[in-house]
Amino acid sequence: DKGDYPHHMLKEIYEQPETVANAMRGRLDDSDSTAHFGGLNLTAKQLRNIDRVVMTACGTSYHAGLVGEYLFEELARLPVEVEYASEFRYRNPPMDPRTILVAITQSGETADTLAAMREGKRMGHPALAICNAVGSTIAREADGGVYLHAGPEIGVASTKAFTSQSTVLTMLALYFGRTRHLSSLQGQRIIDELRALPDAIRKALGCHEQVKKIANRYAECNNFLYLGRQYLYPVALEGALKLKEISYIHAEGYPAAEMKHGPIALVDPHTPSVFLVPRGNVFDKVMSNMQEIKARRGPVIAVCSEGDREVATVADDMITVPDVPEYLQPIVTAIPLQLLAYEIAVLRGCDVDKPRNLAKSVTVE
Ligand code: M6R
Helix, strand or coil: CCCCCCCHHHHHHHCHHHHHHHHHCCCEECCCCEECCCCCCCCHHHHHHCCEEEEEECHHHHHHHHHHHHHHHHHHCCCEEEEEHHHHCCCCCCCCCCEEEEEEECCCCCHHHHHHHHHHHHCCCCEEEEECCCCCHHHHHCCEEEECCCCCCCCCCCCHHHHHHHHHHHHHHHHHHHCCCCCHHHHHHHHHHHHCHHHHHHHHHCCHHHHHHHHHHHCCCCEEEEEECHHHHHHHHHHHHHHHHHHCCEEEEEEHHHHHHCHHHHCCCCCCEEEEECCCCCHHHHHHHHHHHHHCCCCEEEEEECCCHHHHCCCCEEEEECCCCHHHHHHHHHHHHHHHHHHHHHHCCCCCCCCCCCCCCCCCC
């Protein structure tokens, strides 16, 4: 049921303040300043022994895994590798026995993700699933896991699953961090910041009117670039995927500084670049990448912090998002990119909820 919304995708975008709150419900523990999960099923010994994490997934879930890589490195100091499930299943990578596997999947039925998880289990690694669909094959076959509790996602383009997966990965990084080097004060700060997240998402949704205007200006373009660094590099990939799959526009996501190693040759006045440039550690670096694009006469759409005057001196168009700590920026900045893809697809008359050539879950390899 779409309610008052014209498409499932738009409804699911607007559900995100609640779905992210649902992912956290009952899992934040103030007494130990950590997160708790009912079903990880790891013994204390396994938990202590873990020294490496392999995440495996496809599509949007793979992008959430890339966010997870930054989160686990920063908050838990655990080395992470993120592998496309379709690649991992046919490789035979040397795996340290103390590695755990994390399969990330909305549907729990993606054939490649299932096969990759089975392969990891066969090699003797504990496998956790971060999954939305309760009772799905991957949820059943995993040794343990965390449900998203996001409710059914009907639109083929994954939206609320991505923000919930990123939220669960943040809580897992907090949990592993607290068994290692994170102090209770640091843990408590993260808990407080997580609690403020649904409100920040609500505010981010307030950019919809800005996004509609921008969609109108650029809907005719046939090529887009999406650029971000660090935590926002995976979001650049995700923004490009959203635009490709529902509006059939060619879009590429890149780490912003990688542009000058080739892709900048694509830049011209008809190729907009969507920059993820909220305030944070790499702000100045991304600003100079933005200037490089402007110097080649490429239009710049910036997703940035409210009232950022410095960005305004370079960007042609701005979409503002509320300030959150850097490790939560992927969740907040994904919102305008979902809306941008949605509005452009609608303007181009595309079937938003059921894009051509795509199925909601890919159960063949
Ligand atoms: O159900 P899963 O999360 O395993 O699905 C993985 C991908 O097929 C999925 O994310 C796909 O890329 C989406 N259509 C992207 O919006």
